Amino acid sequence: MFSIRMHASRKIKSQKSKIKKTLNSQLSTLNSMHISGAEGIFEKADIQKVCGKYIKRALTHPRGKPDEIVITIETIKQKIKTIPLLSVKTFKCKFPYEAKDIIIQKLASLGISKKAVNNGFKVLKAQRAMRGASLMLAESGRRVEPDKNRGVRVSRMGIGKNAEKKLSQMLCKIVIPAKAGIQSKETGFRVKPGMTGTCNNIIKNNTATVKEALILASKVASCPDIIAEACVSDDPDYTTGYFASEKEGYLRLVNIKKPGEMHGGRVFFIKENADIAGVIQYLERIPVIIRRV
8 A cells, every 4th residue: 555645835935935844854844835735545556546636636726826746655564554434414504603603612512721722713714824734732722733834744544445435425415516606505615607517526526525534534533632623624615614523523514714715724632631742643654544434
């Protein structure tokens, strides 16, 4: 099995370029804008197809044209851990404040402090999107990710082919296309005027988006020190965010932001006494796969 990862970015004009070294000895430049990212665990026969799909995504992303696309292909030598898939539920919010209220209620029920919640929403509304997620201590509300500009990127997660087929069939029943120029209340995906490809392609695109996020959220929820996750996509055409936890499952929140808004972010609320290095090691380095739906 292979881990395939893609990151696309665009340079921001700046007089000075600052570089920080992260805990994982990776470099993060502060003068670049995150455009797109994707990854998964795949068999050798799928490498060429997956790379082509990732490149196409990077070149056609609504956040803009990248001037750098990096694809990393790595053999997985560790034993792959099998994890469960989170259950899925959709909340058809009419306005962003309704989605925000649901997140606040769910976090409070899990013992997350008001300060941590407020600091979490600052990340979710940030105009400059991070590649990864913020680590927020549940009580003090302190951000503890080593690099505040890069964040912690969840990596090395996948789904078996049979499980993926069943998941796609399941998601197609809840991911409904919208007419051109109308915001879909079910998918959160804005279909632009003149957009072609029919409803089937729209369903396919939205199903893929939800599927990837669900796999990621399932890995996050399987980490013992993580209590919950909240996410708002930085894609201006995708307005459905989500809340996820081992207890609540994966809750899709329609209309979490207005169409066209570029802000977004991801926050992991972790236990106050969490092994931070261990959390990062698990999220970024330990391979996991979902085999049953």
